[in-house]
Amino acid sequence: MRSRVWGMLLIIGCSLISESCGVYSFTGTTLSPDIKTVTVNNFTLATAGGPANLPLTFNEKLKEYYQRYTNLKVVPSNGDMVLEGNITGYDLLAVAPTATDQAGVNRLQITVLARFYNNKDETKNFEQSFSFYQDFPQSQTLSQNESRLVPKILDQIVLDLFNKTAADW
Numbered sequence: 001m002r003s004r005v006w007g008m009l010l011i012i013g014c015s016l017i018s019e020s021c022g023v024y025s026f027t028g029t030t031l032s033p034d035i036k037t038v039t040v041n042n043f044t045l046a047t048a049g050g051p052a053n054l055p056l057t058f059n060e061k062l063k064e065y066y067q068r069y070t071n072l073k074v075v076p077s078n079g080d081m082v083l084e085g086n087i088t089g090y091d092l093l094a095v096a097p098t099a100t101d102q103a104g105v106n107r108l109q110i111t112v113l114a115r116f117y118n119n120k121d122e123t124k125n126f127e128q129s130f131s132f133y134q135d136f137p138q139s140q141t142l143s144q145n146e147s148r149l150v151p152k153i154l155d156q157i158v159l160d161l162f163n164k165t166a167a168d169w
Contacts, residue, residue: 031070031166035120038072039079043087043112050090050110051150058087058112061158070166081165085114089131092142108142109133110153116165128164132156 040063043055051057062083063074072081089111094103111131118124134149136142 031072032120035080035118036073037075037079038066038070038081038083039075039077040066041082041084043085043114046086046088046113047090047111049092050087051146054090054110054150055087057150058154058158061154062161065158065162066166069162080119082117082119083114083161083165085112085127087111088113088129093133094138095135103138105135106138106140106142107133107135108145108149108153110150110157112157112161114161118165124165126164130157130160130164132160 040059043058043062045055066072067074072079087110089109091109091111093107093109094105095107096104109131110133111129113127113129115127116125132153134145134152136145136149
């Protein structure tokens with residue numbers, strides 16, 4: 001009796017999986033099955049400040065994310081999807097003012113202007129800015145925190161950009 005129940009559950013589970021509709025995947029992407037490749041053109045630094053390797057680091061994180069979380073092949077040109085843009089902001093801001101008119105916290109904020117082209121469905125094309133920040137204590141300098149904060153900020157921007165392009169959020 002017990003093996004019969006397990007057998008029925010297995011059959012039902014398999015049929016649900018094989019009958020599922022749409023283009024959803026377990027990673028949350030909503031990519032059409034006819035999209036097979038992605039091209040990440042080099043993002044350029046269009047702002048003063050920031051580490052010299054910032055665009056390269058961002059490009060590599062973006063490519064790696066698509067390779068890890070989709071079945072898309074990253075190609076150097078003519079991809080079904082194309083991403084390009086500029087790093088338009090690398091700003092150090094004073095936030096959380098104190099009673100003595102000093103900043104209680106400093107904020108590093110990075111902004112990326114991304115252009116996305118879906119060569120299979122042009123209605124999905126967009127140009128949009130993505131921005132994220134991390135705070136650090138006023139008593140510390142940017143150079144003390146930069147190597148720790150920049151990767152976190154870029155990871156979030158990559159995630160936001162991925163969600164906009166592949167998960168359609």
